[in-house]
Amino acid sequence: MLKALKRFNHHTLEWFARATRTIRFSAHLLPLTLAPQTYQRDNRAAIARQLVTGMGPNLLWFTVLCALVSSVLIRIVVVTALSYGLSKFALEMVVRVLVLELIPLTAAVFVALRCTLPDGMELAELRAHGDLHRLQQQGIDPIAREALPRVIAGVFSVLMLVAVSCLMSLVLAYLNVYGFTPWGFGGYTRVVGQVFSPAVSIILVMKTIAFSLAVSLIPMASAVYDNVNTTLQGRSKAARELASMVRLFSVILLIEVASLLVNYY
Amino acid sequence: MNENSNENSVPTGSHSSGHNTTLPLESALNTHTPPGLQIKAALLVLLMVLLVSGAVVYLMYARGVFEATQKLVLMADDSEGVVVGMDLTFSGFPIGRVSQIELSAEGNARMIMEVPKKDAHWLRSTSIFTLERGLVGSTKLRAYSGILTDPPLDDGATRALLVGDASSEIPKLVATAKELIQNLKALTAADSSLDASLGNVKTLTEKLNGKGGALGAILGDEKHTEKLLTALDRTNSLLTKVDGLAAKADTQVFGPNGVMKDAQATVVQLNAMLAEARSSLKKVDAILIDAQAIGANAKAATADLGVLRADVESSLRKVDHLINEINRKWPFKRDAELKLP
Numbered sequence: 001m002l003k004a005l006k007r008f009n010h011h012t013l014e015w016f017a018r019a020t021r022t023i024r025f026s027a028h029l030l031p032l033t034l035a036p037q038t039y040q041r042d043n044r045a046a047i048a049r050q051l052v053t054g055m056g057p058n059l060l061w062f063t064v065l066c067a068l069v070s071s072v073l074i075r076i077v078v079v080t081a082l083s084y085g086l087s088k089f090a091l092e093m094v095v096r097v098l099v100l101e102l103i104p105l106t107a108a109v110f111v112a113l114r115c116t117l118p119d120g121m122e123l124a125e126l127r128a129h130g131d132l133h134r135l136q137q138q139g140i141d142p143i144a145r146e147a148l149p150r151v152i153a154g155v156f157s158v159l160m161l162v163a164v165s166c167l168m169s170l171v172l173a174y175l176n177v178y179g180f181t182p183w184g185f186g187g188y189t190r191v192v193g194q195v196f197s198p199a200v201s202i203i204l205v206m207k208t209i210a211f212s213l214a215v216s217l218i219p220m221a222s223a224v225y226d227n228v229n230t231t232l233q234g235r236s237k238a239a240r241e242l243a244s245m246v247r248l249f250s251v252i253l254l255i256e257v258a259s260l261l262v263n264y265y
Numbered sequence: 266m267n268e269n270s271n272e273n274s275v276p277t278g279s280h281s282s283g284h285n286t287t288l289p290l291e292s293a294l295n296t297h298t299p300p301g302l303q304i305k306a307a308l309l310v311l312l313m314v315l316l317v318s319g320a321v322v323y324l325m326y327a328r329g330v331f332e333a334t335q336k337l338v339l340m341a342d343d344s345e346g347v348v349v350g351m352d353l354t355f356s357g358f359p360i361g362r363v364s365q366i367e368l369s370a371e372g373n374a375r376m377i378m379e380v381p382k383k384d385a386h387w388l389r390s391t392s393i394f395t396l397e398r399g400l401v402g403s404t405k406l407r408a409y410s411g412i413l414t415d416p417p418l419d420d421g422a423t424r425a426l427l428v429g430d431a432s433s434e435i436p437k438l439v440a441t442a443k444e445l446i447q448n449l450k451a452l453t454a455a456d457s458s459l460d461a462s463l464g465n466v467k468t469l470t471e472k473l474n475g476k477g478g479a480l481g482a483i484l485g486d487e488k489h490t491e492k493l494l495t496a497l498d499r500t501n502s503l504l505t506k507v508d509g510l511a512a513k514a515d516t517q518v519f520g521p522n523g524v525m526k527d528a529q530a531t532v533v534q535l536n537a538m539l540a541e542a543r544s545s546l547k548k549v550d551a552i553l554i555d556a557q558a559i560g561a562n563a564k565a566a567t568a569d570l571g572v573l574r575a576d577v578e579s580s581l582r583k584v585d586h587l588i589n590e591i592n593r594k595w596p597f598k599r600d601a602e603l604k605l606p
Contacts, residue, residue: 048306055309160309163316190359193327194350201324 018225018247025221026213032148046145050153054115055160062110066165067172070098074169074176091188094173095195099166100204100263105256107161108211112219112248116154120219121241123147127223147220154216155209162208200263207259214251219244329362334379337361337418339394339406341426344374346404347396353378353406360384360408376426378406389415395427400435 032038039047074094081090123146126132132142170192178184196204222244325331337353344366352359361380369375380388392410399405406426418424452459472482477490484490518524 045303048303051306051309052302056305156309156313159317160313163313163320167316167320187359189323189327190352193324193329194352194362196324196327197350198328 018222021225022218022221025224026217029143029148029151029217029220032144033152038144038148042140043144043149047149047152050119050149051156054119054150054153054157058111058114058157059160059164062107062161063164063168066103066106066161067168070103070165070169070172071176073098073102074173078176091173091177091191092195094177095170095192098169098173100195100200101256101260103165103169104158104162104204104208104211105252107165108158108215108252109249111154111157111161111212112215112245112252115157116150116215116219117241117245117248119150119154120223120244122223123150123220124223124240143224147224151216151220155212158212158215159208162211203259203263207255210255211252214248214255218248218251222247329379329381333382334361335382335385335420337378337380337388338421338423339376339378339426340369340423341374341376341396341428343428344376346398347374347376347406351404351406353380353394353408355384355387355408355410360387363406376406386417387413388418389413390418390422391415392418392424393427394424395429397429 077094078090081087135142135145174188347366349363351363353361361378363376364379365377367375387410388408389410391412392408395407397405469482473479475481477487480490
């Protein structure tokens with residue numbers, strides 16, 4: 001019993017320590033994103049490289065996948081609402097479910113899996129091989145040169161994917177409900193205006209920013225702060241990646257639950 | 266920034282890796298950027314900025330930020346179901362939206378509507394505003410303008426909101442449904458009239474399916490049924506005999522030597538007799554006319570007889586008086602006693 005309590009206490013303390021480190025890392029990094037020297041020539045090139053290499057294929061694939069899934073979901077909602085005689089609520093439901101809830105969440109998870117978690121692992125390997133230390137010896141801030149571009153690319157990727165996918169879902173919803181005619185634009189715009197009240201819009205923006213920050217910062221913080229003595233070979237590496245992923249998804253889930261609570265309660 | 270410090274610092278070194286000094290991930294640390302990469306990144310950022318600003322402008326347009334509006338205040342006892350942003354419709358088209366809901370000093374709900382100037386001409390000073398709460402779906406605010414030539418509604422005008430609540434009918438509906446169910450329950454109970462009737466119907470159908478069939482069901486007893494069947498048989502045989510009789514009668518009546526032929530001759534004779542009778546009657550008519558004339562003469566003679574009688578009576582009275590005088594003067598007086606005839 002005492003042993004279990006000690007283990008629980010150890011895990012709790014470790015969780016708090018990790019959370020504190022992540023917050024401290026964020027506090028260290030976020031001012032850097034606003035500092036002009038961050039965007040000097042060398043760093044600018046690194047940021048540009050991360051942006052393009054991170055965004056290029058993801059934007060295309062995510063847009064295509066999102067278009068397919070959105071079309072199916074929109075069709076299901078519209079047909080179901082029509083069969084119950086509630087077609088006037090279909091559009092509002094589609095906008096609420098897709099644009100407000102599903103697309104930001106999916107975009108965050110997609111960016112985490114395709115971009116920031118691999119970036120975090122890459123950074124951890126750089127750190128383990130002493131490459132960051134060598135950069136520091138050359139007088140280059142390794143955080144500003146290696147971690148910050150990845151964080152900025154992660155944040156940018158989430159925001160970009162959310163913006164593109166939301167726009168595309170809105171267009172698909174219009175086409176599904178009204179077809180290829182411009183005459184539904186007035187009514188459609190009015191429904192969108194009703195859904196996106198100031199409070200809902202602010203919550204959507206805040207949620208998306210929170211997703212992007214969580215997705216970008218947590219893997220980098222894990223890469224920078226996790227115990228480097230852990231071997232990178234075999235199962236331990238996989239276990240560490242999995243633990244980092246679980247931590248990230250837990251935070252994403254918390255953000256989603258918090259946004260739902262604020263939106264609907 | 267020292268990797269040998271505790272984990273709370275930002276470690277950047279390779280104190281324990283023991284690897285050589287070559288860069289294992291050259292691509293990661295490669296600061297050389299292809300020339301087009303920065304342009305692509307700038308284009309991505311530009312696209313992002315355009316998307317976000319476009320979305321903001323579109324949402325502002327959708328929220329009616331760029332529209333010139335006029336205010337309309339609707340007063341109701343209860344604002345239940347009304348939310349900020351809800352549409353005010355006219356003939357099914359949204360022409361305004363709720364911008365604010367507040368409690369008035371009198372304790373009523375005060376709903377402030379924003380009506381775009383371009384749609385405000387649908388609202389007239391005589392317009393009626395209703396709040397409809399359906400059983401399913403959201404509450405609806407509707408405007409009705411009966412006379413579109415009336416003066417337009419002023420900016421900031423206050424109007425009462427007529428409330429139609431379908432849900433208020435529910436208790437009444439439930440009470441009626443309950444009563445109906447109780448009636449149904451009484452109707453379908455084990456000892457109800459319907460049940461007894463159905464039992465009787467069952468008995469009847471059993472009898473109908475039984476030996477006697479419908480007759481058995483109607484007469485109720487097999488003996489009576491047999492009697493009726495016997496009677497029917499006898500009736501049948503009787504009818505057969507009657508049929509034979511009818512055939513014989515037909516021969517005798519309508520046959521070549523039948524009665525009908527004689528009857529026809531008789532009828533001809535009768536017709537002739539009737540013609541004679543008709544001529545006789547005409548003669549009788551003439552006689553009667555003569556008789557009437559005689560009667561008239563007799564009547565006149567009877568009237569003359571009255572006068573004659575009066576004269577005779579007068580003469581007789583005189584003779585009688587004369588006889589009396591003679592008798593009185595006559596020496597052989599007789600008893601003067603008057604004897605009535």
